[in-house]
Amino acid sequence: MRRIISILMENEPGALSRVIGLFSQRGYNIDTLSVAPTEDKTLSRLTLTTFGDDLKIEQITKHLNKLIEVVKLVDLTEGAHIERELMLIKVKATGAQRAEVKRSVDIFRGQIVDVTSTVYTIQLTGASDKLDAFIGAIGETQVLEVVRSGVSGISRGEKVLSL
Amino acid sequence: MHSDLEVATVEMLSGAEMVVRALQDEGVEYIFGYPGGSVLHIYDALFQQEKVNHILVRHEQAATHAADGYARATGKPGVVMVTSGPGATNAITGLATAFMDSIPMVVLSGQVRSDWIGDDAFQETDMIGVSRPVVKHSFMVRDAKDIPEIMKKAFYIATTGRPGPVLVDIPKDQTAPNVKNPYEYPKKVKMRSYAPVSRGHSGQIRKAVEELMKAKRPVIYAGGGVVQGEGSELLTRLAHRLNFPVTNTLMGLGGFPGTDKQNVGMLGMHGTYEANMTMHNSDVILAVGARLDDRVTNNVKKFCPGAKIIHIDIDPATISKNVMAHIPIVGPVDQVLEEMLAALDEHGGEPDQKALERWWEEIAGWRKVHGMRYETNEDGPMKPQQVVEALYKATQGDAYVTSDVGQHQMFAAQYYQYDKPRRWINSGGLGTMGFGLPAAMGVQFAFPEATVACVTGEGSIQMNIQELSTCLQYGLPVKIININNQALGMVRQWQDMQYGGRHSQSYMESLPDFVALAEAYGHVGMKVTKFEDLEGAMNEAFALKDRLVFMDIYVDPTEHVYPMQIADGSMRDMWLSKTERT
Ligand SMILES: Cc1ncc(C[n+]2csc(CCOP(=O)(O)OP(=O)(O)O)c2C)c(N)n1
Ligand SMILES: [Mg+2]
Numbered sequence: 001m002r003r004i005i006s007i008l009m010e011n012e013p014g015a016l017s018r019v020i021g022l023f024s025q026r027g028y029n030i031d032t033l034s035v036a037p038t039e040d041k042t043l044s045r046l047t048l049t050t051f052g053d054d055l056k057i058e059q060i061t062k063h064l065n066k067l068i069e070v071v072k073l074v075d076l077t078e079g080a081h082i083e084r085e086l087m088l089i090k091v092k093a094t095g096a097q098r099a100e101v102k103r104s105v106d107i108f109r110g111q112i113v114d115v116t117s118t119v120y121t122i123q124l125t126g127a128s129d130k131l132d133a134f135i136g137a138i139g140e141t142q143v144l145e146v147v148r149s150g151v152s153g154i155s156r157g158e159k160v161l162s163l
Numbered sequence: 164m165h166s167d168l169e170v171a172t173v174e175m176l177s178g179a180e181m182v183v184r185a186l187q188d189e190g191v192e193y194i195f196g197y198p199g200g201s202v203l204h205i206y207d208a209l210f211q212q213e214k215v216n217h218i219l220v221r222h223e224q225a226a227t228h229a230a231d232g233y234a235r236a237t238g239k240p241g242v243v244m245v246t247s248g249p250g251a252t253n254a255i256t257g258l259a260t261a262f263m264d265s266i267p268m269v270v271l272s273g274q275v276r277s278d279w280i281g282d283d284a285f286q287e288t289d290m291i292g293v294s295r296p297v298v299k300h301s302f303m304v305r306d307a308k309d310i311p312e313i314m315k316k317a318f319y320i321a322t323t324g325r326p327g328p329v330l331v332d333i334p335k336d337q338t339a340p341n342v343k344n345p346y347e348y349p350k351k352v353k354m355r356s357y358a359p360v361s362r363g364h365s366g367q368i369r370k371a372v373e374e375l376m377k378a379k380r381p382v383i384y385a386g387g388g389v390v391q392g393e394g395s396e397l398l399t400r401l402a403h404r405l406n407f408p409v410t411n412t413l414m415g416l417g418g419f420p421g422t423d424k425q426n427v428g429m430l431g432m433h434g435t436y437e438a439n440m441t442m443h444n445s446d447v448i449l450a451v452g453a454r455l456d457d458r459v460t461n462n463v464k465k466f467c468p469g470a471k472i473i474h475i476d477i478d479p480a481t482i483s484k485n486v487m488a489h490i491p492i493v494g495p496v497d498q499v500l501e502e503m504l505a506a507l508d509e510h511g512g513e514p515d516q517k518a519l520e521r522w523w524e525e526i527a528g529w530r531k532v533h534g535m536r537y538e539t540n541e542d543g544p545m546k547p548q549q550v551v552e553a554l555y556k557a558t559q560g561d562a563y564v565t566s567d568v569g570q571h572q573m574f575a576a577q578y579y580q581y582d583k584p585r586r587w588i589n590s591g592g593l594g595t596m597g598f599g600l601p602a603a604m605g606v607q608f609a610f611p612e613a614t615v616a617c618v619t620g621e622g623s624i625q626m627n628i629q630e631l632s633t634c635l636q637y638g639l640p641v642k643i644i645n646i647n648n649q650a651l652g653m654v655r656q657w658q659d660m661q662y663g664g665r666h667s668q669s670y671m672e673s674l675p676d677f678v679a680l681a682e683a684y685g686h687v688g689m690k691v692t693k694f695e696d697l698e699g700a701m702n703e704a705f706a707l708k709d710r711l712v713f714m715d716i717y718v719d720p721t722e723h724v725y726p727m728q729i730a731d732g733s734m735r736d737m738w739l740s741k742t743e744r745t
Contacts (some may be wrong), residue, residue: 009356010356013303013305014291014301014303017292017295018295021295021296025296055483058483059480059484062479062480063480065479065480066478066479066480068299068300068320068354068356068357069356070356071355071356163355
């Protein structure tokens with residue numbers, strides 16, 4: 001099962017490498033990863049997605065919690081949450097395709113953020129499966145380049161991950 | 164705001180002086196190390212004080228094992244200093260050894276100047292990176308002003324919660340003698356991201372007590388956490404109070420007295436028949452400070468099919484890692500056991516005596532099988548087991564015994580009865596050959612008057628034999644019991660049992676003359692080849708109170724360690740000798 005683990009950790013050099021190292025060392029895999037400082041510059045928020053059954057996820061979260069620089073963490077998939085990923089994608093856009101691509105962008109509520117005579121650069125946000133679906137709709141052969149931010153997530157309602 | 168007067172009283176120290184002062188403030192007696200370019204400022208500061216004694220080893224790996232042995236014997240953190248690059252990488256095996264066995268240690272490594280880091284400077288290694296998977300935590304000093312706080316945190320993290328080694332990497336410029344900063348050693352540390360559990364959950368403890376009261380075939384399975392967590396006395400009280408059988412892991416030996424009649428011996432791969440049978444047939448297992456690792460459980464799918472597991476450990480990640488615990492209790496072993504004893508009082512009940520009586524009878528039957536017997540040779544070479552038994556006798560069971568890794572280690576675990584915690588010192592988790600001699604040095608520094616024996620093999624001893632020189636320098640009267648089977652015995656045993664007896668690279672040709680070697684290093688050497696000489700030689704060796712004696716004892720090269728669990732089986736599947744299996 002896919003899980004989104006969100007971590008609040010000390011914004012210190014080396015902290016990220018410990019998180020990453022833990023995954024490779026213990027044979028867990030990281031599917032996506034995003035990290036940036038929070039409103040409190042001494043803290044970073046790291047969101048990662050991984051796959052595993054309950055037992056494996058429990059081990060992962062226990063080991064993450066043991067890392068000295070990890071302050072708090074939550075498995076967002078355990079409760080109601082909002083999940084977003086940003087994608088920047090360059091697609092071929094010539095002739096009749098231009099209108100076709102534009103239509104897909106509208107349907108997926110994306111934005112064309114840069115245009116040349118042959119290429120559209122599109123920005124799209126949403127859950128990861130929506131981004132996958134967009135690529136499917138455009139057709140992989142039309143895609144020139146894809147950049148995805150990795151998943152960010154936050155719980156719904158009043159629950160917060162903070163100190 | 165500070166008044167002028169207060170500012171005037173704050174000491175101004177260089178980074179190097181801060182490091183040494185912090186060691187003093189931590190009450191460090193010994194630091195094991197080896198100098199080199201990056202740590203010379205610190206060595207100069209060490210030279211100008213007398214509180215912290217530096218022990219010069221002959222190889223940085225030995226420094227780590229010596230500090231580790233010191234820590235295991237005393238419970239205090241072991242401290243190490245090495246230079247950057249090769250000095251630091253030589254310390255890796257020792258860090259990994261301490262990490263696997265949860266030993267508190269602080270390792271200070273030199274680093275090239277801050278502005279050279281990343282440039283492939285002379286003797287530069289990314290020590291933080293290289294050591295990352297084998298340390299509890301690590302720090303890089305980025306500003307000399309931070310040294311007091313970093314040192315305080317390093318000792319705090321190493322010694323609290325589940326203990327472990329902490330590395331502090333110190334670039335040379337941060338220790339420069341001409342740059343002074345105010346020094347004040349923090350009295351306390353508070354870290355928002357690190358708060359070791361201080362108490363087990365009372366509800367869970369009461370639930371465990373209920374379960375223990377209902378048990379008909381209980382067993383207490385006690386690991387290294389009992390020794391490390393100062394839980395021996397409480398565990399012994401609990402076991403006596405309940406009249407339950409107790410088995411110790413390799414790391415837990417001495418956590419419950421070896422000669423106690425409730426002790427069914429060590430469990431696991433080379434555990435006793437009765438310990439493994441007791442575990443397999445139990446209905447409630449009280450696991451205390453143990454990891455349920457593969458050397459204990461054998462095939463986890465077949466592990467103790469009828470048992471409910473109560474698991475006490477300081478580390479939540481250890482619980483239900485390999486085997487699901489029915490009643491997990493996360494907390495310090497001593498506190499949890501203390502509360503468990505109180506909960507027993509409160510409960511007021513007694514365990515099922517009738518059932519216990521039957522259980523003990525069953526165990527007595529397994530004991531009669533006597534899995535620990537071995538055959539002796541009438542005329543041929545003596546048996547390694549005889550050597551350990553002779554050692555037990557010569558030391559009245561009261562020595563500190565360190566060991567290396569191999570058959571001799573298992574014999575030392577099986578045939579020496581440890582009645583006290585911290586007496587049996589071995590690399591259980593990593594299984595590091597070369598651990599024994601330097602560890603014995605660390606123990607001897609901690610207890611100069613104590614009898615310290617290093618049980619080793621002719622393979623292992625050669626992995627850190629250069630430390631004979633250190634022993635001479637500091638007059639360490641360690642007794643080396645070299646169980647010489649002229650082979651990498653444990654490897655050969657596996658080759659006998661699983662590879663059709665093809666001894667690929669497991670024999671030792673061209674062994675040195677160990678007696679001459681010991682003498683060359685300024686020690687006493689003894690060679691023993693006949694059983695009838697063994698006892699006399701041992702007594703003679705241990706009578707030499709102030710000398711290191713290297714006893715090179717020739718034993719039967721064909722002997723195997725038994726019992727031995729059959730791979731992939733359950734706990735009760737064992738070879739009892741070369742020809743008998745369960
Ligand atoms: C550093 C290291 N290298 C290799 C091994 C694998 N190993 C385990 S036991 C053993 C043989 C040890 O030989 P010896 O010290 O003579 O002990 P014996 O088994 O003969 O008693 C070896 C090579 C190890 N444990 N540690
Ligand atoms: Mg040998």
